[in-house]
Amino acid sequence: MxxxxxxxxxxxxAATDDMPLLWVLRDLxxxxxxxxxxxxxxxxxxxxxxxxxxxxxxxxxxxxVGQAQVTTIEAVGATxxxxxxxxxxxxxxxxxxxxxxxxxxxxxxxxxxxxxxxxDADIDAAMAGNICRCGTYNRIRAGVKLAAGxxx
Numbered sequence: 001m002x003x004x005x006x007x008x009x010x011x012x013x014a015a016t017d018d019m020p021l022l023w024v025l026r027d028l029x030x031x032x033x034x035x036x037x038x039x040x041x042x043x044x045x046x047x048x049x050x051x052x053x054x055x056x057x058x059x060x061x062x063x064x065v066g067q068a069q070v071t072t073i074e075a076v077g078a079t080x081x082x083x084x085x086x087x088x089x090x091x092x093x094x095x096x097x098x099x100x101x102x103x104x105x106x107x108x109x110x111x112x113x114x115x116x117x118x119x120d121a122d123i124d125a126a127m128a129g130n131i132c133r134c135g136t137y138n139r140i141r142a143g144v145k146l147a148a149g150x151x152x
Contacts, residue, residue, distance in 0.1 A: 004065050006031075007075035017063035022046045024062060025072060033073035033102050037131075044130030047103035048072050054110035054126075073102035081112035084147035094143045096134035104130050108144050117148055 003012045013028040025031045034057055037045030041056035048057045049071040076082035085108045095101050111118055111126035123144050132140065
C-alpha cells in the first residue's frame with residue numbers, strides 16, 4: 001500500500017513503487033481527466049503538478065512521488081492560476097477535440113504560478129512539451145496571455 005497526497009487529501013492505493021502515477025490516478029483512483037498519450041513523456045497529455053511543477057505522470061514512478069503534493073486537472077481550478085487559465089480557455093474557445101487539453105492546462109497553470117507575466121518565449125518554452133494534434137497552439141498562447149492579464 002502506498003499513501004500519497006492527491007489534490008489536498010491523503011490517498012492510499014494498492015500500488016507498487018514502480019507503478020507510474022498516471023495508472024494510479026486513472027486505474028486505481030478513477031480520476032480520468034489526466035490522459036494517456038504516448039507513454040514516453042513526449043506528448044504532455046499526462047501532465048500533472050508535483051509540488052506545483054508540471055511533470056509527466058506516465059513515466060513518474062510512485063516511488064518518486066513520496067510526500068509531494070500531486071494536483072490533477074480535477075483540482076487545478078481551485079488555484080488562482082488554474083482558475084484564470086480555465087476561464088481564459090473557455091472565453092477563447094481554446095479546445096478543439098480536447099484530448100490534450102488537460103495537459104495543456106496543467107502546463108499553462110504551472111507557468112503562470114511561477115511567472116505571472118510570461119513573455120512569448122516563456123510561453124513557448126513552458127508549452128513546448130505539450131502536443132496538440134488539432135493545432136490550437138495560437139489559441140493556447142492567446143489563452144495564456146489572457147490569463148496573465150495581457151492581450152489576446
